[in-house]
Amino acid sequence: MNSVRKLLLNLFLFVLIASFVSCQNTDSQNQSVQESTPKNIIFLLGDGMGYPQITAAKYAHGNLNMTSMPYSGTVYTHSHDSKVTDSASSATAFACGFKTINGMLGVLPDGTTPVQSIAHYANELGKSTALMATSRITHATPAAYAIHHNDRGEEYIIAEKFVDSGIDMLLGAGSNYFLPESAGGTRPDDRNLISEMEEMGYLYLDSEEQLSQIAGQDRVIAFLEGGDLGQAAERGDQAGQLVDAAINQLSQNEEGFFMMIEGSQIDWQGHANEAELMIEELIDFDGIVGNVLDFAEQDGNTLVIVTADHETGGLTLPSAGDGEFSYNYSTGGHTAEHVPIFSFGPSAEQFKGTFDNTEIARKLFSIWGKEIQE
Template identity: 40%
Template sequence: MKIKPSLLTILISFAIISTSCVSVQVKDNTVANISSEVKKPKNIILLIGDGMGLSQVSAAIYYKNGKPNFERFGTIGLSKTSSANDLITDSAAGATVFSTGIKTYNGAIGVDIDTIAVPTIVEQLSKRGLSTGIISTSSIQHATPASFYAHVKSRRLYEQITEFAPNSGVNFFAGGGLKFFNKRKDGKDLLAEMRAKGYEVILDELPKTSSEKNELILLAEDGMPKMSEGRGDFLSNVTKLALEKLSKNEKGFFLLVEGSQIDWGGHNNDADYLIEELLDFDKTLGVALDFAKQNGETLVIVTADHETGGFTLSSDGTNYNKIKPTFSTTGHSGTMVPVFAEGPGSALFNGIYESIAVYHKMMELFNR
């Protein structure tokens, strides 16, 4: 791994538990191998605020009562989000970089630019015996969650994406997307197939405790309701439930949590929608950070696939004491997005880097 000079001091002074050999890029462009002991996590929680740029994060400072959980992170980097063929990525290509470590075309789900399937982090870790979970406030077939367990040429192939779920190896699914299991054009009943594969299928409400079986929790036909429509504490509560379940595995776990509708508020140029979803996401960060602090072996990473809406916290005219949220587009923008990290291995996430680096840094930490 190549590390900028500014990170050298951080790396050498970092807390230690296991030995690794690290390549460090020094000032004269020579590479030195330094035998150092770097603390590595047993578990990783990756939280993706879809469409969440720096202005969206800043909204938590101005609109949350109390200190935002974003401020609890000790390491912050910046990610460059362009896809393989476009300066501005979509969520499918933007999530595939996190799940596979490759840049691909907009619309791709777990495939490269030639539409060839690439193994995901979830698939690789499941084969090693680690537990895995996927949570979303959209349908679980939507671009971001789908990119972690499916391989299709287009993000719009929701029924085809769903067919990957029974054999995905994912231990915990939660979100919306029921209709793609049981109201399909091909007439298949994939809920029955999930049960045959050993999943407990839950369709009515979030359970209070986790099951011994793998779980499929689907609480909406498609995307989950907005916060303004009464979704409540689904995201934070289901994250607690997943952590309770996955942390029982002594080999470790990987959990993906997506705050999907930050992006939808941006697309709608609806500041109230965006901010409500952002604050719900921030509350969920608190759940992850509290777990990690108590557990001691968990790395929490928070980032975005891209920014949506060209969102800005403008002044209200010449009144510099009043914020007026504004938008410059109903689409995505090419701005860099933040990467927050806290826990063992967090120092690796300092700096400015391509979005694919998030995957490679996670896998480096898992490859103990």
């Protein structure tokens, strides 16, 4: 009888321990799933930044922040109608997850059907949103996250659409497109879009000295120039200050945030075949990547992605003798070359390998709980 009772006791203890271990494993798995879903996403885009540009900058500067990120991959860039994309169609692809025709923003190839961007989806989730560029905010890349339009060149109309876009922070430059001539802008009509947005609760800033006022403000327009920011050597740390001030405020939202940061002028120097100036722009952009990674490492709940929309200039680095190379451009336009992608943080492993640029948005939507339907 004693042996039977002892056997039953041992069996009971075995079941109890097994149940405890199972619960612990389940809790561990749930915690792992929780940790793999980032609260924040920061997407950094080096416009025109292909593999040759990164290689050249690394030789000129040394190790780069972006190439230190733990995961990397390769992205296809073609648009709906061309093997060589422009910034509008590529931005629509990685913001919304759909191919479109060169020149179109946030719409399908029919030119009228809008597609949601990851920024607008973030707003739906209660997250804060911010777009920052070293160009004017009405330029193709930031515009694709905020508006729907079939012609990237109509920037005064694009500015009008920004008014009701719902994006919480617009950072960089471009006040000329928002203000009439009577208020110091270049709009061909009398609309003062800045005043309209101030009535909607936006704080408007137009100088570096005012950036500390971003703290405590949920909706901000910070345009430091009427057109575009100056070249890297001229603008100093303007871009870094904008990003740091914005992230400090965005991170106050308990639901999290989405931010897109574009190093716009890497592309412009590629168009001009100016290798040294391109490297300056890329190093400036990489400095911002470093600031973002510092925040993400400390925060622990932020996914950081760095990529490009296309390569510009057809840059190659042929031998120049004596162990050196020269800069050789084959075009003043874009090319069909694939581009790199680097990632860090929760879910970063999803961005290794080789995939189409539409997969960037589709992965981001999925990470935050939505599958894009065709």
